[in-house]
Amino acid sequence: MTHVAVIGGGPAGLAAAEVMAEAGLSVTVFEAKPTVARKFLMAGKSGLNLTKAEDVAAMLPHYTEAAPWLTPALRAWDADAITAWGEGLGQEMFAGSTGRVFPTAMKASPLLRAWLQRLEGLGVTIRPRHRWTGWDGSSPRITGPDGETLTIETDATILACGGASWARLGSDGAWADWIGINTAPFAASNAALSVHWSPHMHKHMGQPIKGVGWRAGPYRSRGEAIASWRGLEGGGIYSVSRGVREGAELFLDLLPDLSVDDAARRLARPRGKASFSNHLRKVLxxxxxKIALAQEWGRPWPDDTLRTARRLKKLRVAHTGLRPMDEAISTAGGVPGAALDDTLMLRSTPGVFCAGEMLDWEAPTGGYLLTACLATGRWAGQGAVRYLTP
Structure with missing residues (x-):
């Protein structure tokens, strides 16, 4: 029987294994960790956001430069297909008010259990504690659980090795040293920021920052963030972290629904004996x-209301850069689109396909990450089926 090796047991690798096994191929998944899909399970702890209820045309701009070469995979496995797939695994799905699609259970574990049962029924073999460490000619070299070296003879190989964040869950990016092509350097994506807070902010730690706007270079967000002891984290920050990574200043708009002139008119109301903080509370x-953040980054305040309003609408956030890459939700960098053909096969190595976060793309949280991982996994798997079918 035609045999395919899948390197990596995350969502991209499992998606590739599923579509190839359905086509009648013999599939073995090699996973470095003791269990598969650890990052997938971690994502599910806060509610497994599988996809976004949008058509592909609306999704594509979120993948920026990678959109042109990701398009075939995303069109073949779009939000509707992912939702139907989840329901086919016995998991009721729902779309929230923002269009984000979740299992009703709000957990990854029930879906993963059902998925693994399906894969087992299709004959997929999963071998945990087997780490890919390079090539013997065109065959993957695997280090087994006891340190033994195995050379795996395959008819095709799917690489789904992950990016370079959350190394303890399996994505350490080490594969870039032996894949055999020039890869784009890894960089943090959807990352938190480090902030050294003043003592007056300490009582606010852990609180959500709602109803604000964030901007860094061309990237804008109206999402929430959390003031944490480490700094700023959450979807609102993740969405603009690329701008920070590229050197842009980060600005906070405390009054995104007011114009500068409207804010200035309100600030011009009589203040009497009220403190500046109380005046902000009463008139704005x-x-x-929000007042604490204004004091943290706005002082010393200008003398006139117009300049004060402008500052409240464009607070320069004082931070010390992105948190370490290993803490990021995802990473940019990896296998560039130019190194792949339209089936996600390496141009330099026939029969070797790449999928998931190891590809050089990035997108914001909100369903776009898992959508592309699942879609590219299936697309690479389908590419392998076509490659092996006379």
Whole structure:
């Protein structure tokens, strides 16, 4: 029987294994960790956001430069297909008010258990504690659980090795040293920021920052963030972290629904004996956390209301850069699109396909990450089926 090796047991690798096994191929998944899909399970702890209820045309801009070469995979396995797939695994799905699609159980583990049962029924073999360490000619070299070296004879290989964040869950990017092509350097994507807070901010740690706008270079967000002891984290920050990574300053708009002129008119109301903080609370309806952020990054305040309003609308966030890459939700960098043909096969190595986060693309949280991982996994698997079918 035609045999295919899948390197990596994350969502991309499992998706590739599923579509190839359905086509009648013999599939073995080699996973370095003791269990598969560890990052997938971690993502599910806060509610497994599988996809976004959008058509592909609306999704594509979120993949920026990689959109042209990701398009075939995303069109073949879009949000509707992913939702139907999840329901086919016995998991009821729903779309939230923002279009994000979740299992009703809000966990990854029930879906993963059902998925692994399906793969087992299709004859897929999963070998944990087997780490890919390079090539013997065109065959993958695997280090087994006891340190033994195995050379795997395959008719095709799917590489789904992950990016370079959350190394303890299996994505350490080490494969870039032996894949045999020039890869794009890894960089943090959807990353938190480090902030050294003043003591007056300590009582606000752990609180959500809502109803604000963030901007870094061309990237903008109206999402929430959390003021944490480490700094700023959450979807609102992740969406603009690329701009910070590329050197742009980060600005916070505390009044995204007011114009500068409207804010200035409100600030011009008589203040009497009220403190500046109380004046902000009364005339602009700012919460204690927003007032604290204004004081953290806005002082010393200008003398006139117009410049004060401008500052509240464009607070320069003082931070010390992105948190370490290993803490990032995802990474940019990896196998460039130019190194792949339209089936995600390496141009330099026939029969070797790449999928998932090891490809050089990035997208914001909100369903776009798992969508592309699942879609490219299936697309690479389908590419392998076509490659092996006379």
């Amino acid at each position: 309806k700012l919460s204690p956390l």
